[in-house]
Amino acid sequence: MSTLGRGLHGRVLEALGPAITAGEYPPGSVLRTDELAQRFDVSRSVMREAVRVLESMHLVESRRRVGVTVRPKAEWNVYDPQVIRWRLAGADRPQQLRSLTVLRSAIEPVAAGLAAKHATAEQCAELTECALGMVANSKGHRLEGYLLHDIAFHRVILNASGNEMFARLGDVVAEVLTGRTRHEVMFEDPDPAAVTLHVRLAEAIRAGDAGHAEALTREIAEGALQELDILAP
Known part of the structure; x- marks a missing residue:
């Protein structure tokens, strides 16, 4: 990924991550990646990369035909x-x-x-x-x-x-x-x-x-x- 791409997905992470951990998106909330891509003015590929990082932290999970869902706090990687x-x-x-x-x-x-x-x-x-x-x-x-x-x-x-x-x-x-x-x-x-x-x-x-x-x-x-x-x- 280019330096610009890393910067963009980092910007998305620094907005979404704290919002999730602060409870602005409660467990079970479905994140619409298309809507979020528009909100942050980034491409879908950048949004997908940000979601992959959040998945690696166990903050969210992606399910086909459901979307990206916020996981319960008990499942988060609290040591990350x-x-x-x-x-x-x-x-x-x-x-x-x-x-x-x-x-x-x-x-x-x-x-x-x-x-x-x-x-x-x-x-x-x-x-x-x-x-x-x-x-x-x-x-x-x-x-x-x-x-x-x-x-x-x-x-x-x-x-x-x-x-x-x-x-x-x-x-x-x-x-x-x-x-x-x-x-x-x-x-x-x-x-x-x-x-x-x-x-x-x-x-x-x-x-x-x-x-x-x-x-x-x-x-x-x-x-x-x-x-x-x-x-x-």
Whole structure:
């Protein structure tokens, strides 16, 4: 597909996806692709490509003689990073953030414990670098810089766990952290206690202390939930 084609179907996706996840098209709604192609001023082929992407996310399904139907929320691929992004942009952001943070609190402590056992010297160095980057960007309203190091920090832990299933959750964690920042569900300057916990976690993993790494990660998750209670009740 040409660059123009990708741009067009991307524009359609960025309109339809959030509309579906926000409930503007309730489950069971039939999307008339011809009408939508006219509405967005795109060709039928562009519209079909957009529908294929939505199908891959399990947001819709195409049936002969029925058309494109919105699927129930229970069937959506809620781990798809784009679906997460769209839902975080909608009215159910607090619930979505809480669900994802609870998921992280169940998985990341285990991943951190495994990382303490399996992390390479290079991965330990990356963690230390990321933690120091978080410290350097934790004051002065430098949330974008902080975010980049925070995402990288958690990706390293998931990858260092040695578990490919955990590693694949890196994009999910990235979308949660990005969503909190973009939608201002974070303090203007990150909580100093949370920043310190990340530094201590990097040290625990480098020291091979699995139990301490797990405990510190749980503290980080609990702090994130408390922050949500304040900023997104």
